[in-house]
Amino acid sequence: MTMHDDQVDVTTEVVAALIRDQFPEWSGKAVRLLPSTGTVNAxxxxGDDLSARFPRRLADAAEVLAVLEQEALASAELAQVxxxxxxxxxxxxxxxxxxxMPWSVQTWLPGTVASDADPSGSDAFAEDLAVFVTSLRNADTRGRLFSGDNRGGVLAHHDEWMERCFEESEHLLDVPRLRQVWSRFRKLPRTDADVMSHGDLIPGNVLVVGDRLGGVLDTGGFGPADPALDLVSAWHLLRPGPREVLRQALACDDLEWERGKAWAFEQAMGLVWYYVESNPTMSRTGRRTLDRILESTG
Structure with a gap:
């Protein structure tokens, strides 16, 4: 089942042909589709050292190229820090x-995504995650501010999207309770300046080796945002004990911690209904995150 109405499917045969035509130096390398819960790219x-990413949703080629070029710049910048x-x-x-459409090639990283190798009970993983987030927060914004796209700006600006999520989730979730939670989250104030952020620390974007953080994927969204945005990882990835380890390591005050919970809530609400049939793993991730948030709010 496709995940999007405008989805473009691509096969290993197509990828092999593209490589032969455009990058003949790689034409001897094996091409394998990776099983993935990813929703943006196939x-x-x-071979053993490269991966190719193909946007799933049909869009103007020039617009896609501009996005891929910006993502490449962001990924290269994140790699430096x-x-x-x-x-x-x-x-x-x-x-x-x-x-x-245009497509991109990146280096390949070993490890198992956190949706398959659950690190949620590991204090060591939480400590590693704190080190990663701190390294991003310490990076120079160079005067850049949040772009206004997606999560990371003002919570209340997501009211229209949240209303759609509530409506679509009537048959799936306890919507009256969830509406009450959002009514509090959306009012959380913010005074902190933007910091550099990964922006999407969900299980499918995090690699685990043993019980430690082995690497981080999908880095093209690296940019300035609410300092609380990367705290979504506390709710998507961790149980209560390691979650507290992360909080202490990052020295989060109550307000920042609650905003991180609010961003995780906003993301999880969309995951549950949108992917309930087309990507059950992603939908279950959203449910688990909502359960963790509700447990923490009493």
């Missing part, structure tokens, strides 16, 4: 072989 492994392995941009591909 990911293929090229991260204390943990992250993919680095290698090349940008062009439309061809039946695929209508």
């Amino acid at each position: 990911v293929f492994r090229i 991260s204390r943990f392995p992250v993919p680095e941009p290698v090349a940008l591909g062009k439309p061809g072989a039946g695929y209508p």
